[in-house]
Amino acid sequence: MKQRRADIMEAATRIFIKHGYEHTTMKHIMEEAGISRGGLYQYFSNKEDLFEALLEEGLTEEAGTAGVSLEKVESHWMLLMQLIFGEDGHPDTRMDPLAPSKLEFFITGRNDERRRSYGEKRYELVLSIYNEIIKAGQETGEFSDRYDSELLARSIITFVDGLALDHAILSEKKVRLEDQSVLFVDYLKMALGVSSS
DSSP: OOHHHHHHHHHHHHHHHHHHHOOOOHHHHHHTTOOOOHHHHHHHHHHHHHHHHHHHHHHHHHHHHHHHHHHHHHHHHHHHHHHHHHHTOOOOSSTTTTTTHHHHHHHHTTTTHHHHHHHHHHHHHHHHHHHHHHHHHHTSSSSOOOOOOHHHHHHHHHHHHHHHHHHHSSOHHHOOOOHHHHHHHHHHHHHOOOOOO
């Protein structure tokens, strides 16, 4: 039962990446997952429920990774870089392939109370993850406390969301994803008092 749900979510991820949030239908997902209508609706009541489950899974993984890592962290800086840029912690030209669908979900739902509420909850969770890492780094002396940890956490979210939006609608040549990310890392180093490495 758990495996079947996971298979449906994997199939849905592929479809949301291919069609975007708005153009994906439950029929697309059924076909991709090789499941009947009844089988799909046994797990998810609609496309929104399914997409929220995907978002929740990603957040749960991030929160778990940050929580475990904070307990035995060697470098708050490296942990922060891994959460922003992925496992290797280095800026590159890759962006979350589901990012355009996530943006669609929240932007097209900005007047929908349920999505708005979910978006706020998601924002607060991500904010708390970044804030905890920065604050912990400030408390150990790894980071400067010149700037408020929460304000820095908000700037990270704004940067990532802004890049995701540009990446969804503009060419790589115009966005210069890696160059902007390197510049943002330099900004964070300056703000946190991290010596260049």
